[in-house]
Structures are given as C-alpha cells and as structure tokens.
Amino acid sequence: MTVRNLTDFLCPKSDGIFPDPNQCDKFWECVDGEAESQLCPDGLVYDPTNRNVNKCDHRFQVDCSDRPELQPAQPTEACPRRNGIFAHPESSVCHLFYTCVDGAAVQTECAAGLVFDENTGTCTWPESAGRQGCFKKAGRLPDGFECPTEEVKDVRGLTEIHPKYPHEDCAKFYVCLNRIEPRLLTCDRFKVFNVEKSFCDDPENVPDCEDYFGDVPVFQKPATKVREE
Known part of the structure; x- marks a missing residue:
C-alpha cells in the first residue's frame, strides 16, 4: 500500500528511505526531496538498522518504543495480524x-x-x-523427589538441559526433563549410576556400589576358541 503525501514528512536527505517518527510499520522513500509513504506488511515493522534490502521485520526484533503507532490489524482466524x-x-x-x-x-x-x-x-x-498463568510448578514424584532449581554444569561448563541425579538405589537415577519434569529411570542390567560421570557404569567404577549385584557375575566372557592346526 502506497500513499502519496508531500507535506507530512520532511526528508532528512534528498534521497533515501527513512522511518516514520510515530508509526513503527511505516517508512518514507525520498526521491529528490519528495517523500512517499509506504507500509510494511501487516504484522511486520520497519527496522532502519537492518542491512537487508527488505527492512520490514518481526516486532520482537525491532525497538518501537519511540514510534508505537501501527496500521489497523488485518486478522485471520488464528492470526491477530497477517504476519x-x-x-x-x-x-x-x-x-x-x-x-x-x-x-x-x-x-x-x-x-x-x-x-x-x-x-x-x-x-x-x-x-x-513472565506470562501470567503460564508458570508451571515443578512436578513431584511419588517418592517426594523434585527437580532442584540450581543449574547443573557438564564437563565443558555448559548448563545441562536434562540433568541427572542419584537415587538411593545404585541402579536407579532421576532425570529432570528441561530441568523441570522429573522422571525415575533404571540402568541397564548389571549397571549402576555413576554420579561423577552422569551415566550408567560398571559397578567397580562407582564407589559404594561395587558389590551392588553381590556374587552375580557381571561379565561372562566367551571362551576363547583355539584353532586347530
């Protein structure tokens, strides 16, 4: 949509494209000192700092605090604005x-x-x-476990998205999906949870869990077959 208007806007330079001082989705194209107003597609706003040829962008990408006006919305069934x-x-x-x-x-x-x-x-x-009504309280398992609020770092110093925590039973552990939703999981057969490495490991590698399986043989290596000459 383009509207010819030579009186409402004073071109800062004789040629160029400039934001409207009041309306965030409106901009002006100046040619030889004459200004022509243009609008971004409904829902997008003009970003003078954008280096692309098309400077219309999403509202969350642009600071419109000093030019808060917008064109009338053109909503559809699921869209409050078209874009x-x-x-x-x-x-x-x-x-x-x-x-x-x-x-x-x-x-x-x-x-x-x-x-x-x-x-x-x-x-x-x-x-x-910070959306009202959208703050979900952390879940609690039947045994009373809740996901801790403190961040857990991996060996690279990055925040764990799904941190794991030990259970009193060596073969079990907790995982907190997205740091919020707790789950109780069990290691594979003959494995126990290694807290330091944050994965299921052989019992002999985990202090206080070495004898968890008692006398049950954890490894049964296949007999070496001797080739007859």
Whole structure:
C-alpha cells in the first residue's frame, strides 16, 4: 500500500528511505526531496538498522518504543495480524504458538516444560517468559523427589538441559526433563549410576556400589576358541 503525501514528512536527505517518527510499520522513500509513504506488511515493522534490502521485520526484533503507532490489524482466524509469530489465543495454552505468513498460520509446540514468549518469538522457561498463568510448578514424584532449581554444569561448563541425579538405589537415577519434569529411570542390567560421570557404569567404577549385584557375575566372557592346526 502506497500513499502519496508531500507535506507530512520532511526528508532528512534528498534521497533515501527513512522511518516514520510515530508509526513503527511505516517508512518514507525520498526521491529528490519528495517523500512517499509506504507500509510494511501487516504484522511486520520497519527496522532502519537492518542491512537487508527488505527492512520490514518481526516486532520482537525491532525497538518501537519511540514510534508505537501501527496500521489497523488485518486478522485471520488464528492470526491477530497477517504476519508474525503469536501466542495461542487462549492465555492458558502456553506451549503452543502460531507462525503467520500472509494470514496463513502454522501451529508449533514448545518442548516439554517450556512456554512461548512473544517478546523474543521463542520458547523459553516459564519464569523467563513472565506470562501470567503460564508458570508451571515443578512436578513431584511419588517418592517426594523434585527437580532442584540450581543449574547443573557438564564437563565443558555448559548448563545441562536434562540433568541427572542419584537415587538411593545404585541402579536407579532421576532425570529432570528441561530441568523441570522429573522422571525415575533404571540402568541397564548389571549397571549402576555413576554420579561423577552422569551415566550408567560398571559397578567397580562407582564407589559404594561395587558389590551392588553381590556374587552375580557381571561379565561372562566367551571362551576363547583355539584353532586347530
């Protein structure tokens, strides 16, 4: 949509493209000092810092605090505006969101334990999103285990997404999916959980669990077959 208007906007330079001072999805193209106003597609806004030829981008990528006005919305069934990434219309549905392109919506589900954050256009932890009614309390297993809130680092110093924790039974351990949802798991046969390495290991490698299986032979090596000459 283009509207010819030579009086509302004063070109900073005789030629160039410039943001509107009040409306975030509006910009002006100046040619020989004459300004022509243009609009981004509904749902997108103009980013003067964008180096691409098309400078219209998602709202969460652009600071519109000093030019908050927008064109009238052109909603469709699942899209409040024709373009953009939006939360589910029901505020209690926190893990679903819609990507809208020219009014057509594609529904996407966040990973377990995460919620959609419109401020970033991504799935994140409920406490980071700050959406009312979307903060999910950590689950609790029947034995009383709850996922700790402290971050767990791996050997590279990176935060574990699904950290593991020991159980009083050497052959069992807890895993916290996305640091929130607890699960009780059991190691494979003749294995015990190694806390230091955070995986199931041979009993002899785990202090206080060496004799967990008693006299049951853990390894039964196949007999060496002697080849007859």
